[in-house]
Amino acid sequence: MAPVAALAQVHRRRLRVALSAREAIREAPTCRALAPLLGSPVPRSSEDDHVSDTIPETANDPAIGEARAQDDAAVVALWTACGLVRPWNDPFDDIRLCRESGHGVLLVARDQGRVVGAVMTGHDGHRGAVYYLGVDPAARRAGWGRRLVAAAEDWCRARGLPKINLLVRKENSGVLGFYEALGWRDTGCVCLYRALDPDKAEVEAAQKAEWAARVAAKAGAGR
Numbered sequence: 001m002a003p004v005a006a007l008a009q010v011h012r013r014r015l016r017v018a019l020s021a022r023e024a025i026r027e028a029p030t031c032r033a034l035a036p037l038l039g040s041p042v043p044r045s046s047e048d049d050h051v052s053d054t055i056p057e058t059a060n061d062p063a064i065g066e067a068r069a070q071d072d073a074a075v076v077a078l079w080t081a082c083g084l085v086r087p088w089n090d091p092f093d094d095i096r097l098c099r100e101s102g103h104g105v106l107l108v109a110r111d112q113g114r115v116v117g118a119v120m121t122g123h124d125g126h127r128g129a130v131y132y133l134g135v136d137p138a139a140r141r142a143g144w145g146r147r148l149v150a151a152a153e154d155w156c157r158a159r160g161l162p163k164i165n166l167l168v169r170k171e172n173s174g175v176l177g178f179y180e181a182l183g184w185r186d187t188g189c190v191c192l193y194r195a196l197d198p199d200k201a202e203v204e205a206a207q208k209a210e211w212a213a214r215v216a217a218k219a220g221a222g223r
């Protein structure tokens with residue numbers, strides 16, 4: 001695919017993410033507090049009065065269970081508010097791939113039926129992995145992050161995996177104290193990657209350069 005066509009496809013996806021996130025805010029009361037972040041006025045929802053809480057729970061924590069398909073937009077809105085979404089990753093595609101893989105799961109934490117956190121976990125046949133851990137900014141420092149990580153660890157432990165890994169972006173190094181408090185340690189390894197689709201790789205490289213410039217400009221402005 002030509003780079004311009006690929007870029008257009010990426011923009012269409014980003015629009016879909018933004019629209020779905022706004023829709024989620026209307027539908028999911030938990031996320032209404034996040035509306036200003038997406039520039040969206042949020043009307044009252046019928047879900048305010050009746051919140052279903054029928055997700056299958058994990059063995060060790062009844063507040064955490066596998067996300068239903070109807071949770072996905074709320075989860076993406078949450079991840080967006082947590083600063084976890086990047087233009088080169090479509091979170092809906094990531095959720096679909098996780099579900100279809102047969103060796104991954106999207107877990108959500110609910111407080112009185114409302115999604116307050118989410119994490120994706122899975123394994124590659126050797127180690128477990130954790131992605132997209134996020135807690136609603138309004139619900140932080142109340143133990144939800146710890147409980148979500150414990151649920152991901154339980155899921156991997158139940159499948160006989162001896163270890164579990166995760167990636168922390170350099171610009172998010174402030175979160176390292178959280179993982180250290182939970183007993184996670186630096187692997188001492190450097191993480192390498194390679195994009196497997198050459199068209200997407202080209203677009204992704206441009207998007208990453210643009211993102212890095214924006215982060216650097218923001219850091220410069222804060223000095």
Ligand SMILES: CC(C)(COP(=O)(O)OP(=O)(O)OC[C@H]1O[C@@H](n2cnc3c(N)ncnc32)[C@H](O)[C@@H]1OP(=O)(O)O)[C@@H](O)C(=O)NCCC(=O)NCCS
Nearest residue numbers: 082133134135140141142143144145146168175177178181
């Ligand atoms: C990281 C995050 C998930 C933590 O969620 P949380 O619900 O606030 O965390 P908890 O309340 O479970 O905290 C667990 C422990 O870690 C500590 N902790 C939490 N955030 C911390 C931080 N940023 N730095 C250092 N320690 C931290 C808490 O004090 C707590 O210790 P305690 O139980 O002894 O009091 C949340 O801040 C978040 O969503 N951040 C944005 C998204 C993100 O960066 N995700 C990680 C991607 S790698």
